[in-house]
Amino acid sequence: xxxxxxxxxxxxxxxxxxxxxxxxxxxxxxxxxxxxxxxxxxxxxxxxxxxxxxxxxxxxxxxxxxxxxxxxxxxxxxxxxxxxxxxxxxxxxxxxxxxxxxxxxxxxxxxxxxxxxxxxxxxxxxxxxxxxxxxxxxxxxxxxxxxxxxxxxxxxxxxxxxxxxxxxxxxxxxxxxxxxxxxxxxxxxxxxxxxxxxxxxxxxxxxxxxxxxxxxxxxxxxxxxxxxxxxxxxxxxxxxxxxxxxxxxxxxxxxxxxxxxxxxxxxxxxxxxxxxxxxxxxxxxxxxxxxxxxxxxxxxxxxxxxxxxxxxxxxxxxxxxxxxxxxxxxxxxxxxxxxxxxxxxxxxxxxxxxxxx
Numbered sequence: 001x002x003x004x005x006x007x008x009x010x011x012x013x014x015x016x017x018x019x020x021x022x023x024x025x026x027x028x029x030x031x032x033x034x035x036x037x038x039x040x041x042x043x044x045x046x047x048x049x050x051x052x053x054x055x056x057x058x059x060x061x062x063x064x065x066x067x068x069x070x071x072x073x074x075x076x077x078x079x080x081x082x083x084x085x086x087x088x089x090x091x092x093x094x095x096x097x098x099x100x101x102x103x104x105x106x107x108x109x110x111x112x113x114x115x116x117x118x119x120x121x122x123x124x125x126x127x128x129x130x131x132x133x134x135x136x137x138x139x140x141x142x143x144x145x146x147x148x149x150x151x152x153x154x155x156x157x158x159x160x161x162x163x164x165x166x167x168x169x170x171x172x173x174x175x176x177x178x179x180x181x182x183x184x185x186x187x188x189x190x191x192x193x194x195x196x197x198x199x200x201x202x203x204x205x206x207x208x209x210x211x212x213x214x215x216x217x218x219x220x221x222x223x224x225x226x227x228x229x230x231x232x233x234x235x236x237x238x239x240x241x242x243x244x245x246x247x248x249x250x251x252x253x254x255x256x257x258x259x260x261x262x263x264x265x266x267x268x269x270x271x272x273x274x275x276x277x278x279x280x281x282x283x284x285x286x287x288x289x290x291x292x293x294x295x296x297x298x299x300x301x302x303x304x305x306x307x308x309x310x311x312x313x314x315x316x317x318x319x320x321x322x323x324x325x326x327x328x329x330x331x332x333x334x335x336x337x338x339x340x341x342x343x344x345x346x347x348x349x350x351x352x353x354x355x356x357x
Contacts, residue, residue: 023295025288027257028065029074029270032058032089034262036079038105039141040129042170042210044198044271045078051262055085057279059092061260064284072099072122078262081108087115094119101125105140106149109156116161123162126153130176131183138172157187167193170210174220181227195220196315196337199323201271211337221341225348232313232349248299248318248332254291258284268294272319274329294318297330305332313349314342 033052034045065073073093080086081104093100099122106126109116116124128149129139136145156163165184169177184191195217197207212220253259254268254275261267264279266287275294277287297318299306305316316338321327324335 025068027072029259031261033078047204053262074101076103109152125164130173131179164190169195248297310342310346313345
């Protein structure tokens with residue numbers, strides 16, 4: 001008897017494997033502004049010069065993306081809903097047949113329930129930073145933050161909108177971790193979180209004051225282990241983990257996806273500044289073709305990261321290396337918080353397997 005789930009997963013993997021080889025653009029992340037009503041302590045956009053993309057330029061970029069075969073777009077910021085032409089841009093994406101994912105802090109969603117109900121996005125992803133107004137004040141520098149966001153989350157759910165929640169766990173909110181899990185479970189909403197804090201894009205803040213301290217990290221990761229050990233073990237059996245691959249860049253950035261910032265800069269991904277060219281100088285299609293020089297870079301098989309025993313659980317990549325060490329995007333170097341996480345996961349899996357055996 002055919003296992004339909006396994007068959008579906010196999011065909012999906014094959015589909016994306018073929019796309020990777022053909023380099024067909026399927027999705028784009030589109031930053032329509034970089035400013036926000038929150039002033040989050042960990043934000044990687046902090047200290048950037050405020051920028052709001054002109055509506056007509058946004059329309060032109062959407063047209064080019066669609067002409068290239070793009071099927072979905074993620075609208076992001078800054079806080080997306082602060083754009084003065086948010087409704088027009090959202091509706092233009094919808095009218096062009098694009099699937100829309102909306103990234104938002106959720107604070108102003110109540111102003112847009114009519115259009116979201118009339119033209120539902122494929123998904124809304126809301127960042128939450130705790131489950132109390134006190135925690136929101138510490139992280140986001142805003143009063144009554146959780147009260148307002150919570151109300152909008154519940155209304156999104158009532159309207160039947162496809163909603164997911166996410167968070168970054170840091171010194172200022174780690175004590176809310178259990179409550180965040182309980183909150184999401186009580187609303188039956190998917191929840192993803194990250195415990196690695198990225199440096200600011202202008203390199204003015206290395207975020208050390210926000211990253212979890214060793215004892216805080218140990219506390220959170222021991223909680224995470226109870227949730228994810230099964231996933232960590234199964235990850236080792238996935239097809240893409242059986243081979244180290246020959247190319248330095250192994251994700252979909254530049255192969256099936258790209259990032260456009262509010263200045264019209266097109267990059268392989270949000271943080272790959274070294275790949276950026278602007279739509280004022282070239283078409284997106286030409287910029288897309290230019291990514292080839294990065295995608296063909298081979299891995300350095302003599303490097304410390306390539307020979308590391310923890311590498312199968314490491315999320316490091318040339319772009320993370322760039323954000324940490326300000327390299328040129330042609331190498332992978334150790335990044336302390338990624339090394340720490342990979343080692344923890346490796347040892348957790350090893351101990352769990354020994355226990356089972």
